[in-house]
Amino acid sequence: MARIKRAVNSKKKRRTLQEATKGYIGTGSRTLRGMKERSQHAGQYAYRDRRNKKRDFRSLWIQRINAAARMNDLSYSQFMHGLKLAGIELDRKVLAQIAFEDEASFADLAAVAKKAIEAAQ
Helix, strand or coil, rough: CCCCHHHHEEEEHHHHHHHHCCCCHHHCCCCCHHHHHHHHHHHHHHHHHHHHHHHHHHHHHHHHHHHHHHHHHCCHHHHHHHHHHCCCCCHHHHHHHCCCCCCHHHHHHHHHHHHHHHCCC
């Protein structure tokens, strides 16, 4: 029975690992074991941080909305509650963009939120 020769496959495997870990420091780019470990951890970090990125952006949007709302004498929670009472359904991403780029229209939204809060009380 003929033996199986693995040179082509194993070299291809090493080559793809080398390309993936190019630029890593120390054994992370030199030894096979180091490349495997660094590549695996890099994948774990990438998976985790794709989810954390969503969290970070939502936090940024809330901070921008809060800052703009406080310039119009409302807290973030009051502003969002007022918009909900007024029936305005804009997500935080759009509200943050309005707050960042167009202060006048955000002030109009804040006025609508204030009226809705006063009407509810």
